[in-house]
Structures are given as structure tokens and as C-alpha cells.
Amino acid sequence: MLGELHFSTIAFYADIGKLDAVVIPVGVMAEIYLPQRLYALGLIARTELSNEELRFASELAKPLITRPFKYLAEQFEKAWETLALGAALKHLAATHAHSALHFSVPERLPFYLTAGESVLRAHIRMQIGTLLDDQMSQLLEHGQSSPVVEPQPRTKPQEELLQLTAA
């Protein structure tokens, strides 16, 4: 059975107008869509940022990122309740394109499912949970001992917006 699996990484850009600005990893969101059968949406995010990280945030951005999970969980619930199945990541990436809290363009991964109907949901939960864990670990590993990461050339919000629009 073939379905669609996408994920976006979520990061705080201290200044989205500068290419060399500080980027702080915050979380990962993923969705799996099997048309007419199943839809799953998952989020993992940091519950708080350190004081060292918060000093990079403007007063305007602080309420948004002081408790990142709280804000993102609200976005998650809203997307779950109101958006079409399979549309959450694209929508959130687009609506946060000019936000300090940036969603990367949803990346598609190969996804094959062999589980039977009786264990389908458990299997999907496990897959999306594993993906969130792995991607979050990778995201944080870029920061090593400090979660504040050096600017990544591939994660320029403006470029990603263009990619998203083109897609």
C-alpha cells in the first residue's frame, strides 16, 4: 500500500531578513495520508527555550517562542480540526513563511505500508513517532552542546517559500 508521508522542521529565525542570523531548532511536524483510509498528524517540539537562546529573540517574538510547544500544539489542534486531510503541513508552512517561527517546505519521504487493517493505526503511530524522534534528534544534533545552530544555507525562508509556491 502506498501513501504519502511528509515532514517539516520548525526553527526560530532570530532575523529572517539576514542570511547569517541565528537559527534555533524548535520541533518537527509530520503527516501521513492514505486517501480514503487514514490520516495522521504528529508534532514534537521543545517545551521551552533557554535564557541564552531567548536573548536572540525580539520582544515581539518572545511570546511566540518562550513556550514553543504550547503555541505549536494550538496550531496543530487548529489544523487537525479545520483543514482538509493531508493539507496541514503545506498550510502551516505557507502561513508561517514570514514568521520568526519558520516551517521548512514539507519534505516527502518514501512510504510503504504492509500492516493489516487491524493494526494499521498502531503501525502508523509507530512510524510517525519514529520519524518525529529521528528528525528531532538530527535537528538538535546540528546544535551539538548548544541548541543554537549556525546558519544553514539550505534553510532560507524566502527560497523555501518560492519552492512551496512552485510545488
Next chain:
Amino acid sequence: MTPAEASSLLSIREFLQLCRAVDARYGRMKKVTSKLPTQFEVLEVRQQGHAYKEALVETTTPDGVRHRNAFTWSNLRVMPKRLPPTSGLGIPAEAIIDCS
């Protein structure tokens, strides 16, 4: 529970995650003091219900200082919708998964 027994209660994946978490927490010390690795030993593994696993770990940094910390996991396979906070990644994080 001996360290060997405790380690045997972790899957390979959980053990690798623990390595990452210890490194994330003590990596800075490893870099500035010497090239000797930070060592750690799993003292105890506790399972709380079906959805929560915790490992008590003693870490020895290259300068000989010992630290004891509890690292936690959420078993996403059997979890309820919202997971308890985890420090398994080295920093506090929470997760939600919805499935319909």
C-alpha cells in the same frame, strides 16, 4: 539491578538515543577538556505503565566528575494522544500524534 541488566532493558534504538542525549548534555565538557570520551553507565531502567520509560544514568566526564541524571522516553507505539514531557533528547520536549 546491575548495569548490564539495566542496559539489556533498552532497545538498540533507545540506547543510541541515550548516547545522543548524554552527548548533547555533556558534549561541551568533552570538547573543552580533552579528547577523552565522556563515559556513561546505565544504572537502572524503569518502565512506568506502557508509555513511559526512564533510565538512570551515571556519566563520567573526562575531568573525572560524575553526574547522575534520569533520561526519559515515551513509547510512541502505545501512547495516548499527548505524551509526557521527555528529556530523552537532552532537552525538554513534548509530542502529540492524532490519527483518524
